Amino acid sequence: MPRACGEGLVMGSSTLSSGSSWPRAWAAVVAGASVVSACQVPSGDPPAGYEADDQACDDGIDNDQDGLIDCMDVDCRVASTLCGERVPLYRNFQPENAPDTCHDQVDNDDDGLFDCGDRSCSDVPETCCRVEFSDRLCSDGIDNDSNGYTDCGEFTCKSGFVAVCMDERYCHLKPDGSIVPDDACCSDGKDSDGDGKTDCLDSNCVSACPKDEELSVAACSDGKDNNGNGYVDCKDFDCLKSKDPAVAALCAVPVTPKPPEDTEAACMNGKDDDGNGYTDCGDFSCTGLSIESVQAYCLEKLENTFAKCQDGKDNDGNGYTDCDDRSCRAGYVTCTDAGLCGYFTTKDVATARACVESVASSVKEMNELCSNGLDEDHDGFVDCADFDCARAPGVTVCADKPRMCGTQWK
Helix, strand or coil: CCCCCCCCCCCCCCCCCCCCCCCHHHHHHHHHCHHHHHCCCCCCCCCCCCCCCCCHHHCCCCCCCCCCCHHHCHHHHHHCCCCCCCCCCCCCCCCCCCCCCCCCCCCCCCCCCCHHHCHHHHCCHHHCCCCCCCCCHHHCCCCCCCCCCCHHHCHHHHCCCCHHHCCCCCCCECCCCCECCCHHHHHCCCCCCCCCCCHHHCHHHCCCCCCCCCCCCCHHHCCCCCCCCCCCHHHCHHHHCCCCHHHHHHHCCCCCCCCCCCCCCHHHCCCCCCCCCCCHHHCHHHHCCCCHHHHHHHHHHCCCCCCHHHCCCCCCCCCCCHHHCCCCCCCEEEECCCCCEEEECCCCHHHHCCCCCCCECCHHHHHHHCCCCCCCCCCCCCHHHCHHHHCCCCCCCCCCCCCCCCCCCC
């Protein structure tokens, strides 16, 4: 719904041109709304605080200060005549996955969807169709881009650069938008990072939560989760794998021995021979073998090279393709105590870079990668034009470039 200045918005002065004209319908709104008197509006302009007519939806200004400009604002898409699909007289069919084709109001790929309503646009961060990717926007309880996903439930909030969605200890946002870890976040009864684990059940809170030992017969049979890791008594490895004979006897479970998965035949038969939940090349007991035929077999099957992580195939048959496969995203997400988050890795950087241009072993290397003029991840966006560089807090070489998706998304 369009909003007026009286609805909690702070307006200094209108930025619309004083010579513009506006529909008579606005006159009735101004005459009947007491809140408009608080808005400083030059004569002839629509009242500041609304973004719901053709003029306000075509001026490049965020009139209602909700962070969405013109046709990116749902108010414009509903109320103006400018944000619908345009059908060109002559069609030029082309992919719809770049900033220009995702904001031209044309269904360029003729799939029945256009611009940010097309998944081929919304799945590309550089098109700015998804605008929730900062600690402030990912913790305000608002679906800022009106796509049905809010805060840590939004894919871009889980991008790896947003501390509040990566670590349970980040729950207090400062007025300047910065965020620092706070152990108090581990006892507030909330799932701060949206990973389904609350407070001391979250591994991020290990150092913040007091722990009782779960090592004795008494502790392993009291029905309590003494060490706060989410597992009780003999379901906890501390009890189940205890070296104390008494505890081991208490938690002993009769098990039918299974053959090891460490032979050529066992590592190439498509079965989980040792019953540990991992099959063939997905089992370390196979990938760690020095048998040449097994190594060659696994090398062919695994999805863990730059080429295989960009070939559009599910090479290892685990149901995940390319960058959706964890074996391609070899980097891990981490946040420093200053709230600086990013993708880092200490192994196989080349493979991880197939999915994230700025993945590195250090902040220094991140900046080098984002200023070398190369499209490291082959996504068509180079250096600071790539979301992975432009929005990564650790990348400082992009600071003097125009802010991707605008400065309002802080």
